[in-house]
Amino acid sequence: MLGIIIKNDWNDLGKMKRGSWIFAVVAMGAGMMTLSGCLKDDDNAGYQISAVRALNAVPGSESLDIGLDENKLNFDNVTGESEEFAYTDTLPYKNAWPGNRLVRALDPADYPNAKPLAQGTVNFIPGQFYSLYIVGYEKIELVVTTDDLSPPSEGKAKIRFIHLSPDAPSLDFGVDGVDTLIASDKAFKEAAGFATIDVGETYTFNVIEHSSGDVLHTFEFAPERDMIYTIWIKGLLENTGDAALDFGHGVITH
Template sequence: MKISMPFKAIIAALTLSLGLLSCSKNSDYTPAEISGLSIIHASPTTEKLNVYVDNAQATIAEFSFGSKVDYLNAYSGSRKFDVAKAGTNTSLKTEQLTLEPQFGYSLFVIDKLENIKFLLLKDDLTKPAAGKARIRFVNLSPDAEALSLAIEGKPTDLFTNKAFKEYSTFETIDAAEKVTFNIKNNTTSAIETALTDVKIEEGKIYTIYAKGLKATADDTKFGAAIFTHK
């Protein structure tokens, strides 16, 4: 769904463009088309990474597993994305991806280092109704079976049967002071991991993602994370 620029950074960018337009003597001046781009490190590796957009670094120096860069201004259109180990100039993955103007996107860096890739998701930032929030679920664990997401105490799962790289739409849930989200094996319904006592705020939009490897016990082990679309 197209949005009316809900993130402050893009509003600022468009305001600047409009200001330049009003001062320009060139009546043919057209403001640049802008998209919002958030970047999440979901590759189960202890390596710090850098992400580049058209050869310009878009991530912070300490972009490690679980890190997230909130919405940046990005020119719309077809853009070249690269990911590399921090401190190196060798691209591990190059991909051409398209950003539509006035949309927000979440760019996940996913899979094991030897198979690293991008997953670009369009973010539906439509404001939730009063007393509500909206949430999406993404399975980004390379060695997990298909997963479901449930809210503890609810009779039915919120999302079901999401294999690696699969994701749900954004769905509406009630705002609450404390919510426990259970990530379950879709076949057996066994709880694989959980996010407990999460505050869900009215009017906010969230993504929960399964991350890490079931086969490891270090910092890249299987778990889950939640973030707010700011």
């Protein structure tokens, strides 16, 4: 399941630099509880929790803040410090209260009057896992996926493809030499469902321009038994001269 949240037109990437934005942080934002457990409110009513992680996929961006309501998701309650959340950084799964939650991506350098780079509402369902992605380049947006973390079949792994390169055309994704694609005709911000794949060998994966059939990127990857992965396409296809922004891929291990 893929949902695109609300867009925001504030596009001054030159302002993306480190700062000291502070949210009111509560304990639920740290660590990962098993989803079979419950949290309780003041009335002692039990609630099954949700869990959420995040990826900064905005090419070249320095560390950002990401919040759920007034809670800072990139905050480690154990160390008492903010977690780095620059381009390609991922945050681990953390607890999230179920229900409608306001998600905001902010530039910490603009504290205390930070205008959201992007914001929107996500409905977290009890017992479900989610990934948030900050995406775009000149226009920053938020994307959310529901993550199916049910175990793969015996001796298998699961793999999913998501297109997060803001200037790339619609893409296909598959194994070199195999006609059946893992993902077909995925535009920017679109994700495929999880596919099952055999383990025990190294695959050559191709990222292909859907309209022309040209291979735009190739890489090798050896999935491991019982693991779940998201392959995300990153960077700028038309990048010139900045290796940090090169078109390519990243791997999220769930």
